[in-house]
Amino acid sequence: MKLAEAPDAPPGNGAAARAFDVAVVGAGIGGLAVAALLARTGRSVVLLERAAEVGGACQPIVRAGYRFDAGATFFAGAGPRGALTTLLMRLGIDLPRTACDPTIQTALPRHRLSFSRDPERWWPEIRREVPDDEPGWRSLLAELAALASDRDGLAAALPALPPVGWRARLRFGQGLARQYLFSATRQAAQRLRKAEETPLRATLARVGLGPVSQQALEACLWYLVLRDADECSTLEAALALRRLTEGAMEVSGGPMALASCLAARLRQDGGEVRLLTEVAGCLVERGHASGVITRAGETIRARVVVTDVPPPILAQGLLPERRGWLSRRLPIEEPWQSLAVTQIMVLAVPEAYLPSELGGQCLVVLDAGRPATGENLAFVRLGSDRRQEQDPKGLRCLSVGRFVSPSAPTDAESLAQALMEAAEQVVPGIGEAAAYRAVLPSETLGDLWGRPLASVRYAPDSRQWLGRRGLPHQTTWPGVLAVGEGTYPGRLISDVVEGAIEVADRIAMAV
Numbered sequence: 001m002k003l004a005e006a007p008d009a010p011p012g013n014g015a016a017a018r019a020f021d022v023a024v025v026g027a028g029i030g031g032l033a034v035a036a037l038l039a040r041t042g043r044s045v046v047l048l049e050r051a052a053e054v055g056g057a058c059q060p061i062v063r064a065g066y067r068f069d070a071g072a073t074f075f076a077g078a079g080p081r082g083a084l085t086t087l088l089m090r091l092g093i094d095l096p097r098t099a100c101d102p103t104i105q106t107a108l109p110r111h112r113l114s115f116s117r118d119p120e121r122w123w124p125e126i127r128r129e130v131p132d133d134e135p136g137w138r139s140l141l142a143e144l145a146a147l148a149s150d151r152d153g154l155a156a157a158l159p160a161l162p163p164v165g166w167r168a169r170l171r172f173g174q175g176l177a178r179q180y181l182f183s184a185t186r187q188a189a190q191r192l193r194k195a196e197e198t199p200l201r202a203t204l205a206r207v208g209l210g211p212v213s214q215q216a217l218e219a220c221l222w223y224l225v226l227r228d229a230d231e232c233s234t235l236e237a238a239l240a241l242r243r244l245t246e247g248a249m250e251v252s253g254g255p256m257a258l259a260s261c262l263a264a265r266l267r268q269d270g271g272e273v274r275l276l277t278e279v280a281g282c283l284v285e286r287g288h289a290s291g292v293i294t295r296a297g298e299t300i301r302a303r304v305v306v307t308d309v310p311p312p313i314l315a316q317g318l319l320p321e322r323r324g325w326l327s328r329r330l331p332i333e334e335p336w337q338s339l340a341v342t343q344i345m346v347l348a349v350p351e352a353y354l355p356s357e358l359g360g361q362c363l364v365v366l367d368a369g370r371p372a373t374g375e376n377l378a379f380v381r382l383g384s385d386r387r388q389e390q391d392p393k394g395l396r397c398l399s400v401g402r403f404v405s406p407s408a409p410t411d412a413e414s415l416a417q418a419l420m421e422a423a424e425q426v427v428p429g430i431g432e433a434a435a436y437r438a439v440l441p442s443e444t445l446g447d448l449w450g451r452p453l454a455s456v457r458y459a460p461d462s463r464q465w466l467g468r469r470g471l472p473h474q475t476t477w478p479g480v481l482a483v484g485e486g487t488y489p490g491r492l493i494s495d496v497v498e499g500a501i502e503v504a505d506r507i508a509m510a511v
């Protein structure tokens, strides 16, 4: 993307440009959420999206008249205190939804485990599949639950936003120091620090989980945070796995229903949504962002710019180059790691043919002898809305996909074979039964979703975000805040929404 910058002089058409309180670049769930929240509070908001539709990675794949929900289909954060619930409540949106239980199933070559939102329902599964591991599971789950609650306790002691001004910082520091004197807080902080330093693999070995249980957990982690048990700290795993029990939902109409509701609410509240409008760069005047410049050359002025574009796009030109002392500050690309691209096969299968226990989300480990990560792991999911997706012949839309490293070779035939093997592991004979099938490589998905990657992850070291809520959204340019998948720990929609709420609150205080 070409750099478009006006460092210290107004652009040619600046005088005629309309000014908004906030310009949001990118209409993925993050951009939509922050724009809708701010319009609700009376700010003038413009949302700019380069595609013809809002939704970003939530857009369905439509092939041969079938609609496949290939990106997000289950929404975590749907419990009473979850981010998604908070967002819908604040915007007064009532979205038809159903609880998604079990949250996730894992299928190994000879084992199948379902993880319900109610941990009590895990035990029959564990006793059936890995009876010898039950004591290990019990001690692991108790330990992880205690860690997650310790972390909540400490996070609650921090302000929702970083304190502004030295007085507020001093007061905040004194408050924390006072709390730290209480031994309960000190002990919790010590436990958390230890859990941050201990990889999950070491904890699994200590509690004595066998290889099947380890693989099932590893598959969940890879899906939830794209890290394996060696990379993931025990604390990070505790927070990620809690997502399984927090309550997940399926939205009637699929993820696009959520995106469409947010866009409709934004328009109702006076916000402007401009589709087919690609932003080429931020306008920076006297070191402060003062709007954006579109690819067509239009200048749109705004007091604050929020970007909801994948980090590679942001880093490759959407922000002006740093000059002078600014260039020595934390580079925007530093905390991100390009991690995975998506490859997907879509299948239309007779409803009667599918096993009844196939839930919304099934993680398949292809080879039990290798780690349950990367190319050895696939997801199989049914479309989220039976009524809309079931065609008159009784076909259901199913997508099978995997995340692979951006450098992985793509050979359509072996890709199709690997994804079909994954589907066969859950529904034997599915290859013959499918009425329609197509393989979609990463480039096709990239074009559809407006993003070169399936996922990037934030700082590899969880210490960079635990306890420092709010900071990931800051960019090197004053006046530009970032939301979206690349800016918040975790990669699920609920994480994106949590970050968007935080950024909207911060802007509402300032503008």
Ligand SMILES: Cc1cc2nc3c(=O)[nH]c(=O)nc-3n(C[C@H](O)[C@H](O)[C@H](O)COP(=O)(O)OP(=O)(O)OC[C@H]3O[C@@H](n4cnc5c(N)ncnc54)[C@H](O)[C@@H]3O)c2cc1C
Binding pocket: 025, 026, 027, 028, 029, 030, 031, 048, 049, 050, 051, 054, 055, 056, 057, 058, 070, 071, 072, 073, 074, 075, 076, 277, 278, 279, 280, 308, 309, 310, 313, 342, 401, 449, 450, 451, 454, 455, 483, 484, 485, 486, 491, 492, 493, 494, 496
């Ligand atoms: C295969 C897959 C499965 C997933 N499954 C789940 C799941 O089951 N549950 C879950 O919670 N999450 C899931 N996720 C993650 C979830 O989809 C993402 O977290 C979320 O959709 C990301 O939203 P976003 O707002 O960060 O960005 P995006 O959706 O990427 O939106 C970015 C938008 O910016 C636009 N854009 C880019 N450049 C410009 C520009 N220059 N000017 C204007 N607009 C621009 C793009 O067109 C796009 O619309 C999955 C993701 C993938 C890929």
